Amino acid sequence: MRTEQKKNANPNTHFRRTTHHWRSAHTETQTQAGYLQTQTDQLDSAVPYSQTDHPDSAALHAPAANVSDSASCESVQHTPGHTARHNYMQRSTALYLSALLLLTACVISLLAGKYPLSLEKILAGDAMQLQVLLTLRIPRTLMAVLGGFALGAAGFVFQTVFRNPLAAPDMIGVSSGASAGAAFAILVLPASAAAVTLSAFAGGLLAVGIALGLASAAGGYGGGLGLYRYSRKTASSSDDEMHSHQYSDKSNTSSHRWTYSRRYTGGAASAGSGSIVLAGIAVHSLAQTVLMILKLTADPERQLASIEYWIMGSLNAITLSRIPFYCTVCAAGLAGLFLLHRQIILLSVDEAEARMLGVPVGRMRLLILLLATLVVASVISVTGVISFIGLLAPHIARLLMRDNRLHTLTLSGLLGGVLLTAADILTRTVTASELPVSIFTSLLGAPFLLYLIMSGNGGKNNAE
Amino acid sequence: MLNSTQRNSGTDTAHRQLSSSPFHADHSSTRVSASRYDAPAAESHTCLQVSSLSAGYGRSQILKDVSFCAKQGEISGLLGPNGCGKTTLLRALCRQLPFTGSCLLNGRPLEQMTARQLAKQISYIPQRSGIAISIPVIDVVLMGFNPVLSLLAQPSRAQKEKALKALRAVGLESYAGQDYQTLSEGQKQLCILARTIVEDASLLLLDEPESSLDFPHRHRSMELLTEIIRGQDSSHADSHTSAEDTSNERTAFYGKAALVTLHDPQLALKYCSRLILLKNGVCTAILQPAKDSLPDMEDALSEIYGPIRLRAFEEKGCLSLILLPRV
Structure with a gap:
């Protein structure tokens, strides 16, 4: 499989790269530079490097041409760039x-x-x-x-x-x-x-309005922990009020206490996906x-x-x-x-x-x-x-x-x-x-x- | 006991003294220079000041009265056995958990910041990144630009190049177009590190960034982290001049600091300027490997890890610390 070959072929270059200082990465090998260009081309907009913006763009372009010349070279055929370009073609097709x-x-x-x-x-x-x-x-x-x-x-x-x-x-x-x-x-x-x-x-x-409203009322708990945390929230709802009170009282001091404030819990601001699903099932x-x-x-x-x-x-x-x-x-x-x-x-x-x-x-x-x-x-x-x-x-x-x-x-x-x-x-x-x-x-x-x-x-x- | 090694003091005053004292003392022969990376300047500003922080899940309190500070240009390591509250501390600093006490980020209380300001200033890497869908590696890195992008904007070409540069820095540039889900756990961690590079936040909170990495990559990623917080990476040199992300809230004024939880004390002793030792949610000591004496550190580390030996090892004039179980 292509991906497997690539993974096997890579560790050498990978390791060598890591021993470089990461700023000095301009010393590209030809295949890698070619690959880099493929990648940039592949990025959504497919804009080529502009010569004026990037001094090293010339260095990136030149070896890229060589890669296409030496397509018979074995290593080129297995570069990720080759796969990436192939995938890209497949996707646009x-x-x-x-x-x-x-x-x-x-x-x-x-x-x-x-x-x-x-x-x-x-x-x-x-x-x-x-x-x-x-x-x-x-x-x-x-x-x-x-x-x-x-x-x-x-x-x-x-x-x-x-x-x-x-x-x-x-x-x-x-x-x-x-x-x-x-x-x-x-x-x-x-x-x-x-x-x-x-x-x-x-x-x-x-129906969706009711579901989302219910989820918001249940509070900001998300993911798979929805149910679990929900029970905790109800247990401490009395604390909730008390603490948010404290929060407003001392909000101008730097060492104030703030627990269970709206910023990361309740309200429509953060209904978790877990509770939305549960509320949705109920409404459904x-x-x-x-x-x-x-x-x-x-x-x-x-x-x-x-x-x-x-x-x-x-x-x-x-x-x-x-x-x-x-x-x-x-x-x-x-x-x-x-x-x-x-x-x-x-x-x-x-x-x-x-x-x-x-x-x-x-x-x-x-x-x-x-x-x-x-x-x-x-x-x-x-x-x-x-x-x-x-x-x-x-x-x-x-x-x-x-x-x-x-x-x-x-x-x-x-x-x-x-x-x-x-x-x-x-x-x-x-x-x-x-x-x-x-x-x-x-x-x-x-x-x-x-x-x-x-x-x-x-x-x-x-x-x- | 040296005065910089604090025994569970937790007082505000002591920490202010700490933060105002110059980080780097003279190198006398009795002291061990554990870090190859000496602080760049004698005066470094406190990036994060935490005083008597307590936090927990629901009613169970995990962290009790923890106080420390993290300075810019330094890596601060959080060490402690499993379940001692390292992750809880990071999550509290991200405001994901309710906490009491005060946390000042660059002089501003955390709780007064908006979520977006917080996202711009703090970059958080959880133990396992929660990316569950197939997306290209480069897109994962580009997520790091979200705090500076407006809602509907797309990453610019310059930002895409920066993302590629960051991938090159972690050695993943040949994977840019590949599906994130096909990477190994270690490669995923490197990819998230690349995202942290482009995020350019002033405080980096990393939860065991080394846990899935092999030996060379552990050191490589810690070196990278050092470069990131020292601002040595060239990829940001142009970021303040480019039009799309001139933001005066960002690191133009402040350097960066990193707070890292580590399971490998050897790594921590080598790369961290400051070690915050936690046990059962309590901060037992704050070590500075470059300053503190060997026996003091040995005592402090023994307290959280059980009996250990700490030895200095010299090679080519460079001292390293070695941690061994006590025989």
């Missing part, structure tokens, strides 16, 4: 390929369906064809692409922030809240699609109970059927008038997540360490979870619950990329978009009647994930 797939799926999605469209007729100006394209197919395709992208990206965010490969938006109650909200609208509100959507959106946000089961009660009271002929059908998820009923608000909310949330991607990765670091790296852990986690929830809620309130994309897409992306960076987040989104669009195409072409979209998202995604795991195409276990 995955990114471009999935973007291309998404584009293809888009085109097919626009044309395929119960009323097939063809490019010639649309270009010829067939009024019926144009009508269908504009009012049905474009909104539906837009929702599939954006929705899939959003679910995939949000899944990546949830898994990273909770450091849990099984984490999904359902974990903090967004989908069960939305389901309960939709059921409520179907039963109580006047029958209209817009009301159901709005109620589902509100239900999803409400509460919402399921509400849903069950609503189902019990529903009229089995019409209402129960439409509740069940909503929960199964479909992009069937999407029209142009219904989606602009939800698409805007979703896009805004996604933009926020992409802007904050560096913080998302930092949140995956141990809480104490992240805090000392200057991350306001509690607040940042709340903000990112709220953004991700907003994104997910805006999608599933329109489409109904769509399972597996949020779980599958990030894992496929990680297996292909083998890391967690901005491009992994992007790939998660792209793959989510491909999955949902392709699944949606299948729902309206396989049989005469429309099928729930979740059937196909898992039918398409799960085998591919299994294939990636089996083939050893990715995963750090195989690289070692």
Whole structure:
């Protein structure tokens, strides 16, 4: 295996380097200098050294040219640089390929369906064809692409922030809240699609709001110690008040006592991921109970059927008038997540360490979870619950990329978009009647994930 | 007993005397120069002043009335048996644990700082870094720039080069693009050390940075640490002139100090200017290997480690200390 060879080949150079004074590292061997350049090229922006900024850049460039000349030299073939460049190629290929797939799926999605469209007729100006394209197919395709992208990206965010490969938006109650909200609208509100959507959106946000609120009230305890420390906190809550009192009294003296002050415990500022998960589970089961009660009271002929059908998820009923608000909310949330991607990765670091790296852990986690929830809620309130994309897409992306960076987040989104669009195409072409979209998202995604795991195409276990 | 070896005094006044006294006394023949790295200046400022600090988890108090100071340009070592409160002390200084007593960082009480100011001034390395996901080594190092970067900003090209330089310093530059999770534990520690280099904080809190390292890398990383806190690393020479991280709160005014917990007393005697000995949460002695006499240090170390012998060993005019179990 390539990685193994590299590890074996390295110790010599490694040890020699360590005997140098670390400032005198300009005396690069040719291969290492070449490697260094590969690395700098590989860094996200792929900016080459600028000659003016760095006096040693010339020295770095010159040997790099030699490396490519002497490619027959055996040592070059096993340098990490070679592997890194290979990986880099592989990664950008995955990114471009999935973007291309998404584009293809888009085109097919626009044309395929119960009323097939063809490019010639649309270009010829067939009024019926144009009508269908504009009012049905474009909104539906837009929702599939954006929705899939959003679910995939949000899944990546949830898994990273909770450091849990099984984490999904359902974990903090967004989908069960939305389901309960939709059921409520179907039963109580006047029958209209817009009301159901709005109620589902509100239900999803409400559930997550309650979960995060509960977690904040429980205090700032994170990680696996959530439960353990929680009991301690309640035991000493009387001390808490006393000490924070002392803190405010003596805050202008340098030797004051401060224990259990808000700076590192309670309040919304630092709800730990452990307590968020626990609160999420509680809210999730509460919402399921509400849903069950609503189902019990529903009229089995019409209402129960439409509740069940909503929960199964479909992009069937999407029209142009219904989606602009939800698409805007979703896009805004996604933009926020992409802007904050560096913080998302930092949140995956141990809480104490992240805090000392200057991350306001509690607040940042709340903000990112709220953004991700907003994104997910805006999608599933329109489409109904769509399972597996949020779980599958990030894992496929990680297996292909083998890391967690901005491009992994992007790939998660792209793959989510491909999955949902392709699944949606299948729902309206396989049989005469429309099928729930979740059937196909898992039918398409799960085998591919299994294939990636089996083939050893990715995963750090195989690289070692 | 020399006056610089304090026996559990814990009083403020004694420590003020300590901090105002010049660190380095003359080298008389009876004294052992344990450290190859003599202090750069006769006067070094106190970076961290801890007075009667007590801390613990919940109701159980681990640390009792600990007082010491850490000076800039020095490595202060925390020595003691397992469970004596070394890690608790570091975590309290990071404000991760409630504590009582006063801690002054560059003259300012720790508790008056905002979390971001604290992150800029203190660089903390836990025993095991909690990075659980696959990310490239270079990204781990770039995390060190987070305290100086604004929320949405990306590391600049200069910062990426600095990160590569830091990786080169620890001997990991050929791993820059590799997955952090595929590194060995020792390499992970070196990688986190590289992150500390780019963080450029004025107080370094390291929790057993040497625990997973082999013999040459132990010494190499301690030498590196010495270079970092002496400000000899060239990678920061340009950091104060570059536009993106001119921050007057940083080390422009203050030098750096390091507080390191170590399990290897030999390493501690060689590289640390000051040794804080802890036993059962109490500070039993503060040693200065360059000043204190051999028998005094032997007594103090015996108190925490059980019976030991301390011997001086000379080679090429350079004295080293050797710690052996008592026969």
